Amino acid sequence: MSVIVVEFLTLDGVVEDPDGSGGTAAGGWAFRHGPEAVAGDKFRLGTLLETGTLLFGRTTWELFAKLWPGRTGEFPDRLNAARKLVASRTLTDVSAWQNSSLLHGDLVDEVTKDTGDLIVIGSVGIVQALGRHGLVDEYRLLVFPSVAGEGRRLFEDAVDLRLVSSTPVGPAVLSTYTTR
Numbered sequence: 001m002s003v004i005v006v007e008f009l010t011l012d013g014v015v016e017d018p019d020g021s022g023g024t025a026a027g028g029w030a031f032r033h034g035p036e037a038v039a040g041d042k043f044r045l046g047t048l049l050e051t052g053t054l055l056f057g058r059t060t061w062e063l064f065a066k067l068w069p070g071r072t073g074e075f076p077d078r079l080n081a082a083r084k085l086v087a088s089r090t091l092t093d094v095s096a097w098q099n100s101s102l103l104h105g106d107l108v109d110e111v112t113k114d115t116g117d118l119i120v121i122g123s124v125g126i127v128q129a130l131g132r133h134g135l136v137d138e139y140r141l142l143v144f145p146s147v148a149g150e151g152r153r154l155f156e157d158a159v160d161l162r163l164v165s166s167t168p169v170g171p172a173v174l175s176t177y178t179t180r
Contacts, residue, residue, distance in 0.1 A: 002137040003111065004052075005120045005127050006043040007154055009141045015124050016151035018144075021063060026148035033144060033171040040075045042169055043140045045119060049078040052117035055103070058088035060122035065097035085118075087126055108133050128156055139177045142169060 008018040008030045018038075020028025030038055045052075056064065061084070068080055084100040087107050094100040103110050107129055111118060120127055120136075130136050139161065141154075161177035168174075 001115055001117060003118045003120065003130055003135050004048070004138045004140060005130075005136050006045070006140045007122065007124075007127070007142070008038070009143050009154060010146045010148045010151075011143060012147045012149065013153040013155065014148035014151040015122075015154045016148070019063075024151060026151050029146040029148055030142075030144050030172075032146065037144070037170045037172060041078075042142055042172075042174065044174070048117055048119055049082045052119050053083045053085055053114070054079075055085045055087065055111075055118045055120045055123065055126060057123035057126045058086065058091055061086045061088070061091075061094070061097070061100070064121075065094075065100070069097055087123075108135065111135055124152055124154060127154065131155075131159065132157070134179070136179055138164075138179070141175050141177070142172045143175060144172045 007015050009015055010029055014026065016022065017024040017027030018030035020031060068076060080098055082099060084097065085103045086094050086100055087103045091102060094102055107126065111130060112135065120130070127136065159179070161179060164176040164178055166173055166175045
């Protein structure tokens with residue numbers, strides 16, 4: 001099992017509100033680079049969408065559940081068909097997006113029980129909790145040439161990562177790091 005984190009990120013490490021839907025002062029930084037900057041399989045998930053499970057927190061899942069079910073094409077079809085787990089203390093119904101189910105029990109306990117690959121998209125609170133417990137194996141970070149100046153950052157604590165690859169992807173750079 002591997003836990004793979006995929007995040008949009010600014011040069012100063014902010015992950016909050018890349019699309020502007022959160023209404024923050026610096027929000028929308030990823031989308032200012034044009035729709036092609038965020039379209040498609042920018043994180044090179046490929047077959048992981050068919051073999052792994054997507055793990056979302058409530059906020060990210062709710063946003064995606066509004067946007068993705070109505071989209072079609074190679075990447076949206078694969079994303080919509082993927083198995084999805086939602087970690088939430090408040091949601092009781094996740095039928096708005098196909099193949100979604102609630103994660104029951106403690107997040108860390110459930111993640112350590114899972115035997116397949118988990119892909120965490122957005123969901124910073126989940127990423128930070130899993131990181132604190134040493135459960136993240138890989139970070140795929142799409143770093144945009146923007147500085148937000150303020151906002152929630154991906155890393156709260158010091159962490160050493162090992163660079164695996166770094167590739168230009170439109171105006172951004174996809175950098176993949178492992179923790180081991």
